[in-house]
Amino acid sequence: MKIAVLAVQGAFLEHEKMLKSLGAEVMELRKAEDLLGDFDGLVLPGGESTVQGKLLRELNMFDPLKRRIEEGMPVLATCAGLILLAERISNGGERYFATLPVTVRRNAYGRQLGSFFAEEAVKGIGRFPMEFIRAPYVEQAGENVEVLGTVDGNIVAVRYQNQIGVAFHPELTAHDGMHRKFLEMC
Ligand code: GLN
Helix, strand or coil, X not given: CEEEEECCCCCHHHHHHHHHHCCCEEEEECCHHHHHCCCCEEXXXXXXXXXXXXXXXXXXXXXXXXXXXXXXXXXXXECHHHHHHEEEXXXXXXXXXXXEEEEEECCCCCCCCCEEEEEEEECCXXXXXXXXXXXXXXXXXXXXXXXXXXXXXXXXXXXXXXXXXXXXXXXXXXXXXXXXXXXXXX
C-alpha cells in the first residue's frame, strides 16, 4: 500500500516514519507532477494552514487534490490538515478544500494554552495520547460526521466518509492506533 504525504510545509516527516513502521510505502507530494503517481491514501500534516493552502495553490496541487478527496481517496488530516479540510473556519477568512462538513476554530485554545497534552478515549481505538500545538477544534460537526473524540467537551477528532480529521498530532506520540485505523481505510 502506498500513502502520499503532503510535504510542502510542516510536520510531514513524523507521519512518514510512523507509516513506514506500519509497513506502508510512502511518497511525498511536493509538486503537481507528484500527483500523477499512484497512491491509496493521503496524509495532510500539521503545520500552518495558511501557508500550506497558499503553497497548494501556487504549486497547482490544490484542484487535483480536492478532486481526489471528493472522489473518495482516504485522508488522514492532522491539525492544520483538519483546517484545510473544513467546510467552515469560524475565525479565518479563507477556506480551503472544504470537503469535511464541520466548522473549525483556528488556534482555538488561545495563547496561554497554545500547546498541551491530554489523554482521552478515541472511538474504536481506546485511550489515546494527544499532543496539541496551537490547535484548532471542531465547533460544530455536520450531519453524518462521526465524532471520534472530545477533550473538555470540545470535539477534537472526527470521521466523515473517507476523511479522518484530528486536532492533535498522532504522529508525535508512540501510539500508532490512528495511523493503523487510517491504513485500514485505505
Ligand atoms: N495553528 C496552525 C494553523 O492555524 C495549526 C497548528 C498545527 O498544525 N499544529 O494552521
